Amino acid sequence: MNQTKRNKRSRFFALLIAGALSAASLSAQTQNRTIKGCITDANNKEPLMGATITLDGGKTGAVTDLDKMKAAVASHTTDVLQTLKDNGIDVEWIQIGNETRTGMLWPLGKVSNNNFATDDCLANISTLATRYNCKVMVSEIGMPWDSENAAAMMKKMVDGCKAKPECLGIFYWEPECYGGWNGYSKGAFTSEGKPTEALNAFKN
Structure with a gap:
């Protein structure tokens, strides 16, 4: 594969993963209220997975866990494909798992190297x-x-x-x-x- 094709594919997957990161938001139910937001690192502003949130002054809390991350990635992927379809772009094939030997969206999505x-x-x-x-x-x-x-x-x-x-x-x-x-x-x-x-x- 030439460098141009590699770069195009890398940009596509970077966009896909970046969107998945932004989609990985927290949703916690407290009584009749829903709290939504994206937990980010204080230094690099990147979304955090596996963080625990507790409401100030109470014991109610929620965790950004693996299931929420998988749901966010699946939802974002569906949105991307639906957008392509809505714009008349036919997706002939989808590549799954390219260059993901160590997983994705660390730390929750991390797997052992070359396993x-x-x-x-x-x-x-x-x-x-x-x-x-x-x-x-x-x-x-x-x-x-x-x-x-x-x-x-x-x-x-x-x-x-x-x-x-x-x-x-x-x-x-x-x-x-x-x-x-x-x-x-x-x-x-x-x-x-x-x-x-x-x-x-x-x-x-």
Whole structure:
């Protein structure tokens, strides 16, 4: 992918996440009143997740928790897609989870680095296909070229995708990079330019 396309996609996801941050607001019920607002950091003014709010002089309170964050992100995503639809823009496909190995909207949305679960990923293909009545594709999958787990991971994912009629396919990104070329370590060629065993999964 060239730098221009990367920049455009980065700006889109930055806009999506920024909007999700602004949408992650607190809603607390107290008697017959609803208190709404966005909790921000005193220093950088960025929204905070996991904060606890208690009303002055009382015990009533609320927490900005993971469920509220997920609801805010889902609502914002729906709003964005609906706006595109209302303006006659047809969205052919939606990419989920790009560059989110460590999660998003920290600290609540943080996950362990590179904790890629193949079983969960394969199961999620069926979940998404059933829920949204559409085909699913696994895109931009990869692992460091010198990882001892790369070949096994790729074989399990490719075989698993082949076994699912609801899966359109799976493609490696960016296999032609070799030995950490230009700082990118997830190619499928060694530093000598020889293909790694990770590509064996695509032989048949």
